[in-house]
Amino acid sequence: xxxxxxxxxxxxxxxxxxxxxxxxxxxxxxxxxxxxxxxxxxxxxxxxxxxxxxxxxxxxxxxxxxxxxxxxxxxxxxxxxxxxxxxxxxxxxxxxxxxxxxxxxxxxxxxxxxxxxxxxxxxxxxxxxxxxxxxxxxxxxxxxxxxxxxxxxxxxxxxxxxxxxxxxxxxxxxxxxxxxxxxxxxxxxxxxxxxxxxxxxxxxxxxxxxxxxxxxxxxxxxxxxxxxxxxxxxxxxxxxxxxxxxxxxxxxxxxxxxxxxxxxxxxxxxxxxxxxxxxxxxxxxxxxxxxxxxxxxxxxxxxxxxxxxxxxxxxxxxxxxxxxxxxxxxxxxxxxxxxxxxxxxxxxxxxxxxxxxxxxxxxxxxxxxxxxxx
Numbered sequence: 177x178x179x180x181x182x183x184x185x186x187x188x189x190x191x192x193x194x195x196x197x198x199x200x201x202x203x204x205x206x207x208x209x210x211x212x213x214x215x216x217x218x219x220x221x222x223x224x225x226x227x228x229x230x231x232x233x234x235x236x237x238x239x240x241x242x243x244x245x246x247x248x249x250x251x252x253x254x255x256x257x258x259x260x261x262x263x264x265x266x267x268x269x270x271x272x273x274x275x276x277x278x279x280x281x282x283x284x285x286x287x288x289x290x291x292x293x294x295x296x297x298x299x300x301x302x303x304x305x306x307x308x309x310x311x312x313x314x315x316x317x318x319x320x321x322x323x324x325x326x327x328x329x330x331x332x333x334x335x336x337x338x339x340x341x342x343x344x345x346x347x348x349x350x351x352x353x354x355x356x357x358x359x360x361x362x363x364x365x366x367x368x369x370x371x372x373x374x375x376x377x378x379x380x381x382x383x384x385x386x387x388x389x390x391x392x393x394x395x396x397x398x399x400x401x402x403x404x405x406x407x408x409x410x411x412x413x414x415x416x417x418x419x420x421x422x423x424x425x426x427x428x429x430x431x432x433x434x435x436x437x438x439x440x441x442x443x444x445x446x447x448x449x450x451x452x453x454x455x456x457x458x459x460x461x462x463x464x465x466x467x468x469x470x471x472x473x474x475x476x477x478x479x480x481x482x483x484x485x486x487x488x489x490x491x492x493x494x495x496x497x498x499x500x501x502x503x504x505x506x507x508x509x510x511x512x513x514x515x516x517x518x519x520x521x522x523x524x525x526x527x528x529x530x531x532x533x534x535x536x537x538x539x540x541x542x543x544x545x546x547x548x549x550x
Contacts, residue, residue: 177220177247177288179235183399183418184391185218188384192222193234201226202380204352204361209384211366212417217288218384219333219362220246223254226360227327242327249281252325255332256280257312259292259339261304289419291366292336308340313347320351320359330359337363338370345372352378386416396421412475413468423464432472437500439473443545444507451541459534466533470524474517480504481513508548515547 179189195201207215221236224246228236236243245251258280276299283290283298290298296306316332324330337345352361352375363379365371387395389411395418396407402425413432414421442450458466476497483505523540527533 177217177224178238179221179225182214182217182221183395184387185214185384188218188382189221189234192218192382193225196225196231197233201360203355203359204379205363205382206368206371206376206379207362207364207382207384208368209366210386211291212414212419213366213384213386214289214418215364215366215382215384216335219364220249220284220288223251223331223333223362226329226331227251227253249284251327253327253330255316255319255330256335257308257316257332258295258335259306259308260299261296261301261306289422291419292339294419306339308334308337308344310341310343310347312340313344316348317351320356324358328358330356332359332361334361334363336365337375338365338367342372345375349374349378387418388416392416392418392421396425400425413471415471415475424468427462427464432469433497433500435469436473436476439541440504440544440548443541443548446545446549448542448545451545452538455534455538455541458537459532461533463527466527467524470520470527474520474524476501476504477513477517477520480508481510484508484510484513512547516544519543519547 179193182189207219209215224236224243225231227242227246229240229242230237236246238247242251246254249256256277260276279299283295287294287298292306296304316334320330320332334340355361361379363375368376389408392414393404393407393411396402396410397404400407400422402410406425410421410424413424439451439454442454458469461469479497479501483501519540523536526536
């Protein structure tokens with residue numbers, strides 16, 4: 177991957193490229209970002225830049241032999257470690273290792289912005305607990321004990337190190353602290369709190385923020401040929417998460433605006449019969465649509481709070497949405513908005529843990545009705 181293929185993140189890209197040009201590369205770096213941040217694509221582009229034989233000021237050339245291999249994720253001096261569950265019918269160990277790496281490369285080519293769930297679905301391990309086994313630490317030491325094949329640099333990318341078995345994590349501490357010359361570790365995580373403190377202390381932190389709405393929208397329009405209105409809606413729902421935005425675009429457009437308006441009106445009227453019907457309808461949506469609906473609701477509450485605060489200049493709503501926000505703000509105050517946002521956040525939490533969508537939505541509706549009318 178090239179830096180130019182990644183939207184936004186100009187400041188982070190500049191820090192990484194300048195470190196290479198100035199020969200001030202940390203031997204171990206931790207790319208940390210929230211779920212949906214582009215830390216994996218960024219690490220891949222950084223690795224391509226490290227190997228490039230004709231790198232420019234801000235990006236790899238993309239045409240040299242090193243870049244050609246890096247863009248296919250087959251460069252012999254780039255090593256990957258990633259979580260994986262056991263696959264039914266796995267063959268002998270060596271064959272499994274080869275097929276595992278082949279599958280991983282195919283995943284990166286097809287879904288470079290994917291997450292752990294996407295990876296599990298890709299290799300068929302969605303029902304298995306993914307992990308990085310203790311044997312992997314020995315493989316890491318073995319791989320890095322060899323001299324580079326082509327590049328002057330060796331790169332070890334460990335994706336989601338929080339999935340490492342404790343023995344594996346402890347097994348790499350020494351080489352992580354004192355690697356051989358021109359060997360670089362890149363650890364990529366969305367959950368630094370689950371890492372051993374001894375690993376964090378041995379790495380240089382690189383914080384990768386989520387994308388701005390405008391950056392995400394521009395990417396969807398220019399790279400995915402998305403109609404402007406739909407790109408704006410997906411960007412608003414995704415809240416900086418490019419992977420989520422792409423998933424939203426693969427679905428038929430949800431009419432969340434009308435659904436939210438009808439939902440809030442029924443809550444205000446305490447029309448419990450209508451709310452029961454909405455809960456049934458909500459239950460029949462797929463999981464992504466369920467999550468999008470609640471995320472959209474949180475965004476609308478945020479927009480209403482901005483309107484009440486006199487900060488309309490940074491509102492993201494337009495047309496019908498803006499009109500509703502203005503009317504909604506007449507019957508709300510910040511305390512009600514805070515309570516409603518908390519209730520929706522709790523509902524999202526339970527939904528992501530596979531609670532009954534119908535019961536979650538109905539319980540949320542009853543509590544919102546009480547909150548909004550008291």
